[in-house]
Amino acid sequence: MTTEKVEAPASRRNFLKVTALAGAGAIAMPNVSRAQTVTWKFQSTWPTKDIFHEFAGDFAKRVNDMSGGRLKMDVLAAGAVVPAFQMQDAVAAGILDGGHGVSAYWYGKHKAFSLFGTPPALGWDATNFLSWMNYGGGYDLYNELVGQTLKLNLVGFFSGPMPCQPLGWFKKELKSPDDFKGLKYRTVGLAADLMKEMGAAVTILAGGEIVPALERGVIDGAEFNNPSSDSILGFQDVAKVYMLQSYHQAAESFELLFNKAKFDALPAEQKAIVKYAAESASSDMIWKALDRYSKDLDMLRTKGVNVVATPEVILKAQLAAWDKVLEKLSAENAFFKKVVDSQKDWVKRTVAYQRINEPSRELAYTHFFKA
Template structure:
């Protein structure tokens, strides 16, 4: 009898869950991608996220992923989501600073928090709330939904032992890191992925940063430059985001929103784990090929940091939303550093 009652109770729970899911209307979204499904490792996680969201919603939330350019050009994802011509896009939102300069701080900015600190700020330190406020006029809701492994500092054809060694170099670098290097005397270029290797190989540029070891190895940069510098001061953490039109998001039921949050949370965890392993293994292979893996000299990092903080203050003076985000991040980091120092092992 006890076993029978247990079985009946379990069946009731399952039936109730089924009824709850059945009550949710079927939603079909189109999602434009900035990264292809074969872009390792994040591409696979993007596709898996859509399947998990569908499963967790009992099949009521169906998101169709489109490869980069198949639905809208990558530079057009922000506008397409904002205008509601597509429901969602998956991208590094720092790519769209021409629409909102401050969002670079959520994806591609120098000396920003490491992963643990960034996650604390986003989930519990006010970072998500500020992002929601900044993106609200654009009718976009951004959900933290994945991470690329930390970037490297770049590939160089010669050693860099002092800041003066950077002066006069032609370098591929994107984002706000370029602003800092230009102050040093670097001529920066924001080349697309397919154009970086040929330019480096032919000597059109002297150095290039692109991504992390796992990605860089696949592009063959080691065949054109032998000095590989760490860490990636220009982009310490590379969070990726599910950008959703706010009207489309508002139409979701509470259960569908929860399914989306859970699917993205799982994507964050798994992309972190796989990204670290992919980069670790790639770096081992690159060392075996004779690549000279180097760390920046402390005095170089310190000077770049000083210049970045000056640049951040300048940008804060030019854009109210940049200032709002920078202030939130900076205030959180001060409090975080105070307690984190107590936890640090000597």
């Protein structure tokens, strides 16, 4: 008995082939999001040539790359749409979609803003500050300030732990706390209260305005942030004394602001991209900063800049001034006190751990490099 092969009808064979190909395609094709493409105007509070504006671009590139271009940050420099100190208002109003700056710039609206930008020198650094923001209740307090107390149409993320900021640039070296009395000095945020407590006459200026004011004698001394930013702004052309180490801004980080209504309207995946791009850029920033700041400090020395450490007597006077500033402002505002108390509780525990866990870097460095 022979068995004959029975052919499936042509229509059935074609159906099976099409179904198989469709199944293979479904497996091979990635699950591509069909989210609508959105372009946002994202302005920094920094001049184009400043490394801080570069950091803003680094964050934006991460968003653009991770979203596949479906959420695009169009990066603009300070003044492109509004002046630096008007960026927050412009984002809240929807004139800008987002911005890159520091929360100390909004200190005039509520002094607690500076606690999220230039917090007191409690013995922590900016990486520890970001730990407090994420795991010590900092974001809850920040959102209470922005959303409940001031009712601002904003969403903020903190990114980029800054190294301790220099005391600044001067025509002559400061050697005692008395040298601050009557000194016309530029800073921002709570550092303004601190330096006023030490006797200085404080002027608050945006980054691009500082060097011209120092050159004209409108101010006697100024700080901005770091060797790279300071050299690009041209401080070394108008002053030759660069004093490092200070407690006026020892734990600062950047603030990324977005219009809340527009952010809330994003798909969940794009919201996540913004959050995780901020965290990714935070790590990259400190890696890049250590490379660039150290190189640019060496460069400044070759330009005849006298780089000196701030005397301990001035550092101790700063800490004593912090005591007075925090006591005064905490007595005036319950929310300010609430934030400071949270920060102190966090630092007391976490820095105690760091102090007992970490050996002296000074000891190891001098052993190998005899500095």
